[in-house]
Amino acid sequence: MMEIGLNHYLVLSTILFTIGLIGVMRRKNLLLLFFATEILLNAVNVGFAAISHYYGDLTGQMFAFFVIAIAASELAVGLGLLIVWHKRHGTIDLDTMTSMRG
Amino acid sequence: MFEAVAFYLFAFLTITMFYITVTTSQALYALSALAAGMIFISAFFFILGADFLGAVQIIVYTGAVMALYAFGMMFFDTTREVKENHGNQYIVVGLGTLAAILVVVIFAVPMVSTNMQAFYPMTEGAGNTEMVGMVLFTKYLVPFEVAALMLLVAMVAGIVLAGKKMDLSLTLMNAEEIQEIEDQKNKKVLS
Numbered sequence: 001m002m003e004i005g006l007n008h009y010l011v012l013s014t015i016l017f018t019i020g021l022i023g024v025m026r027r028k029n030l031l032l033l034f035f036a037t038e039i040l041l042n043a044v045n046v047g048f049a050a051i052s053h054y055y056g057d058l059t060g061q062m063f064a065f066f067v068i069a070i071a072a073s074e075l076a077v078g079l080g081l082l083i084v085w086h087k088r089h090g091t092i093d094l095d096t097m098t099s100m101r102g
Numbered sequence: 103m104f105e106a107v108a109f110y111l112f113a114f115l116t117i118t119m120f121y122i123t124v125t126t127s128q129a130l131y132a133l134s135a136l137a138a139g140m141i142f143i144s145a146f147f148f149i150l151g152a153d154f155l156g157a158v159q160i161i162v163y164t165g166a167v168m169a170l171y172a173f174g175m176m177f178f179d180t181t182r183e184v185k186e187n188h189g190n191q192y193i194v195v196g197l198g199t200l201a202a203i204l205v206v207v208i209f210a211v212p213m214v215s216t217n218m219q220a221f222y223p224m225t226e227g228a229g230n231t232e233m234v235g236m237v238l239f240t241k242y243l244v245p246f247e248v249a250a251l252m253l254l255v256a257m258v259a260g261i262v263l264a265g266k267k268m269d270l271s272l273t274l275m276n277a278e279e280i281q282e283i284e285d286q287k288n289k290k291v292l293s
Contacts, residue, residue: 012117012146021201035132068163079174082178
């Protein structure tokens with residue numbers, strides 16, 4: 001109980017990932033959907049850092065760095081697209097994005 | 103002892119903050135809770151000895167990402183309540199838990215079953231930042247440069263999509279309107 005091992009961090013990572021997935025599934029507003037994806041990426045980062053520490057290997061930290069870089073660029077492009085969509089339609093709800101229905 | 107106390111404290115705080123982020127109906131509360139959760143996540147990195155990663159987490163997420171979200175929220179109407187997908191809550195929670203456990207098992211089982219050796223072991227007598235620099239600029243140099251290029255592309259895309267001249271946007275105009283603006287520019291140059 002007092003000794004924090006790798007399993008503690010993996011369980012925590014799982015819990016955070018679950019919270020993020022629940023957010024992805026129940027949000028309709030696209031901005032809040034982006035928040036949920038950030039939670040997913042952070043949960044994975046915690047797992048990577050823990051594995052890196054307990055196996056004495058730096059690869060996990062490297063992957064965490066690249067995940068952070070990907071999160072930043074995804075956010076820049078995503079917010080730009082979201083602003084264009086909001087200017088054109090006045091809303092960022094997922095239900096309104098049905099222009100490609102058959 | 104202190105490690106355990108810090109772990110449980112920050113685990114509780116992080117889970118609470120992220121739970122607020124995904125459940126609140128106010129976008130502003132979600133933003134503040136997400137920023138707090140990001141800072142608490144960096145505490146785990148400091149506990150795990152990944153000091154540089156923790157600093158990067160604070161700088162990038164609460165410095166850049168949150169500021170970008172705050173600027174983005176100025177464009178949207180965030181004061182009204184957010185509509186949510188009220189389907190079967192049990193299915194959502196069950197599917198989320200199942201998928202998360204599956205992802206962790208897929209990554210964890212190969213490591214537990216095979217006797218894994220460190221690929222890039224930690225160097226003795228070097229700080230975390232030094233070790234990160236040594237590995238990042240030798241073994242991971244090409245991915246590092248590719249990530250830099252990707253960030254540049256993302257920056258250009260962000261500026262083009264949401265940049266200056268907010269009243270007229272090339273992405274929203276059709277071909278004739280763009281041609282009109284071009285003609286006006288040419289007239290100014292000629293006269």
